[in-house]
Amino acid sequence: MSDARELAGKTVLVTGASSGLGRHFALMLARKGARVAAAARRTSLLEDLAREADALGCTIVPVAMDVASVDAIKAGVAEVEAALGPIHILVNNAGIAVQAKALSTTEAEFDRVFSTNVRGAFFVAQVCGQRMIERGIAGRVVNIASVAGLVPMPQLGVYGMSKAAVVQMTRALAIEWARHGISVNAICPGYVATDLNAAFFGSEAGQKITAALPKRRIAQPHDLDGTLLLLASPEAGAVINGAIISVDDGYMHS
Template sequence: MNSPTFLEGKHALVTGASSGLGWQFALTLARAGAKVTLAARSTDKLETLAKEIEGFDGRALPVRMDVTDVASIRSAVAAAETELGPVDILVNNSGISALSPSEAISEEDFDAVMDTNAKGAFFVAQAVGQSMIKHGHGGKIINIASVASNRVLKQNIAYCMSKAAVKHMTAALADEWGRYNINVNGINPGYIVTGINRDYWETDHGKKLISRLPRRRVGDPEVLDGALLLLAGPGSDFMTGSMIDVDDGLTAKGF
């Protein structure tokens, strides 16, 4: 069983940490003893999160990172490692969606989703992977995909495509980087309540969707803590290229 601070001394970098799942991931890793770099495009909310982590004697570093800008990614990783040392754990979490019928989605929206969720995720993994290879100590890369990597979410074509790419990227990087003792795994969350979508679940459309889910409920971000800590810690040392579904049975549900 893991001790409460079993990640003591580890440096974790969390992208998309200014809200939602990223915020929760950062808190969870910090409570487990990790030093945490908080990365997002805007650092205002990151400062608030850093103060919350410091409130329980954790250590957190806010850094600006735009995952659609490779130079920004490299600069942020370099700044994080200058301050907190080499990254041991990456939570590759940044993501957006653009709801639209496939026949109507714009090139601008399609590119924004793919650039953030697929291209951005890869170049963050590349920057951290390069550092892990250079330092020779291995590490853990945790890619946050989605139930959409396994099944279709209606009128969300770019998001589905991007998350399928993240799933396949996880397997490809695991295959290539295993020789460097880098474990590359991922999590497929189901429907999770966040600040962005909280109001939606109270609408008629949201309630109708919940009624079609296997257990007629959506999850809070904390439901992902178990999978996150498994993949961040020594319990996953013999795991790489794996995707863990944390979706309350949605993938198992018949179409």
């Protein structure tokens, strides 16, 4: 995106914004001029994020939302609209991972991953998409999938299955909503360093994974900024639709 001011006046909902990529995306988009609603279950962390944004002269409104509950999604979206106006951009980021081999994955773990990563992502998109269509908004939906949804990754079988579903959901919604001017795309990150996995990548096992990557490095959250801004932009985002973009330093081709 050539001009960061293009997001001025836009309302953005970022799910899973209490930590990790979601938190980073929320603050980055707010600093680009958007009015950001940061949604998650852990509202105390969202309030900390809102205070940080305020100190920078940005707008972030914390919104309680458990994406595993459709009622909570609807209530959260209504709260966003009441506080910031209609949603123009959805960053559908909320997700969880279970690292386990297939034979040791429990039923509870499987259900928890799919409830958040698939069911939650779908109904957040559905609720926001319906509001965009009703209001005639040529919106942008950016689903945060994973390279694990495109190629197998060690001990991430169930997580990868859930993200493969997000990839297919992206393609389906892109076709269904194109006539309304809504673009639906997905970003598929590879290994990205966050506060949640810092200890692992500092360990011997994590260092082995890093050494095996094509560029021998773990990506940083800001490495995804350009792709997200491109897909969220009013101009480029209008003609990019149904794209599944790997941001993985070449991992899936190694």
